[in-house]
Amino acid sequence: AQKVTQAQTEISVVEKEDVTLDCVYETRDTTYYLFWYKQPPSGELVFLIRRNSFDEQNEISGRYSWNFQKSTSSFNFTITASQVVDSAVYFCALSEVGNTPLVFGKGTRLSVIA
């Protein structure tokens, strides 16, 4: 069975601080996909990244970076120099190969204070 754990329920940081959101996953498949989504107060999910299990390269996109480590089954997300607009709930999700839905973690609520 697949499972995603986001142990941090809420995080509060001061603007310009760096913050890392943790994600640990469980799956029996060797091929799978990992995702991060942002959910602002409006509710609409904003896609941030998709990573397949064969690509362990870290990725950087502007102030966002992701660290994928299969050895620890983790896919952590770092926001550098956080901004108030980063305040949202962030979800990590997992999908196994095939016509399977995404399984979401419980989410981490990030508050960035000016």
Add this chain to the structure above:
Amino acid sequence: GAVVSQHPSWVICKSGTSVKIECRSLDFQATTMFWYRQFPKQSLMLMATSNEGSKATYEQGVEKDKFLINHASLTLSTLTVTSAHPEDSSFYICSARTSGRAWSYEQYFGPGTRLTVT
């Protein structure tokens, strides 16, 4: 490309009435659509999976007679909440999957529908 719309974006209804929510893939054909429910300050929970032209598959604990799902075409799936009650108040989100190679996976989410039952 790959836009999914939901209608309505929000709805308020009285207890005992039925509400239909539409999910449309605007610029691609969706062989599979998923329906999620999200209660306040909680995560998205999968309710059901629907494949075009066949019956939906419901997750354990989801009443199929209460949450009717119809996936009549490759661009439209509907979720009808029958005899809605206040505990059905929630944020309903659909997602659509494109048909493609078995090892690839693309899923696009709609903006969600906020249902309030009074």
